[in-house]
Amino acid sequence: MPEKSDRCHVCGREGPLSFEHIPPRSMGNNQGARSYRGVDIIKRAGVFDASAKDGVRFTKMRRGIGVQALCGSCNSYFGTHYVREYTGCMRELGAHFVQHPPADDAPSIHLSGGNVNVLAFFKHAVSNFCSTTPYGTMLDCREFLLDKESNDFPSRYRLYMFAVPDSDSVMITTGWMVLYYANGGSVTLAHVATFPVGFTLVDVDASDFIPPYLGCDITPMASRKWGDCPEFALDLPLMTLDKMLPVPRAGKEGARERNEGGPACA
Numbered sequence: 230m231p232e233k234s235d236r237c238h239v240c241g242r243e244g245p246l247s248f249e250h251i252p253p254r255s256m257g258n259n260q261g262a263r264s265y266r267g268v269d270i271i272k273r274a275g276v277f278d279a280s281a282k283d284g285v286r287f288t289k290m291r292r293g294i295g296v297q298a299l300c301g302s303c304n305s306y307f308g309t310h311y312v313r314e315y316t317g318c319m320r321e322l323g324a325h326f327v328q329h330p331p332a333d334d335a336p337s338i339h340l341s342g343g344n345v346n347v348l349a350f351f352k353h354a355v356s357n358f359c360s361t362t363p364y365g366t367m368l369d370c371r372e373f374l375l376d377k378e379s380n381d382f383p384s385r386y387r388l389y390m391f392a393v394p395d396s397d398s399v400m401i402t403t404g405w406m407v408l409y410y411a412n413g414g415s416v417t418l419a420h421v422a423t424f425p426v427g428f429t430l431v432d433v434d435a436s437d438f439i440p441p442y443l444g445c446d447i448t449p450m451a452s453r454k455w456g457d458c459p460e461f462a463l464d465l466p467l468m469t470l471d472k473m474l475p476v477p478r479a480g481k482e483g484a485r486e487r488n489e490g491g492p493a494c495a
């Protein structure tokens with residue numbers, strides 16, 4: 230049921246926006262959920278730590294976690310073409326983590342397969358960033374997302390993926406952030422993450438330093454043909470979301486070596 234009138238973050242049209250579940254409703258995101266804002270946790274606990282939620286105010290989200298950023302037409306196009314590929318893959322990975330929890334010092338998990346429409350999977354992840362960044366900042370993804378066969382992913386973005394093995398992880402959507410580094414460089418990025426995976430989208434044109442630990446660069450998936458289910462092998466670094474940002478969970482040195490090796494996992 231439309232409840233809010235504004236501009237759709239993907240097509241730019243003005244009109245009622247529909248409620249979009251992130252993660253998808255079919256992954257169990259349909260119950261009452263608590264949504265915390267990082268700023269409220271800091272005010273209460275003094276630290277940016279998701280395990281310090283006692284007494285922090287929250288919004289009770291009756292229908293599950295989600296946002297209102299897409300018009301009904303975009304939302305239903307994505308639901309029809311992208312969501313199923315995504316949830317199939319995530320369910321498998323989630324079950325794997327529950328049945329075979331990774332060792333505490335494991336830096337990454339090896340994920341391989343060959344039955345995923347990788348372009349659909351990729352587009353679902355990108356659509357989540359459109360929904361969780363401010364209106365107008367990603368309208369250049371419109372053609373790419375609204376024509377399922379399009380490979381025209383704007384070259385200013387790179388998309389990274391990582392694994393979140395803790396099933397109690399909170400949902401993190403940061404919108405665009407600029408991080409400054411001691412070397413004088415900065416990176417403009419956004420995160421969307423929860424159990425069992427997260428993504429980091431980097432705006433390369435607005436960055437002059439790409440830090441390690443972002444995860445596997447899966448941008449090449451954007452060039453795959455619609456319906457292609459190539460054999461893939463990804464070494465996904467394991468991250469924790471306890472600090473309200475993705476942080477390597479363990480084996481930092483190992484993660485660093487792997488990530489600096491280049492696009493070994495795309």
Ligand SMILES: [Zn+2]
Binds near residue numbers: 237241302304
């Ligand atoms: Zn729209």
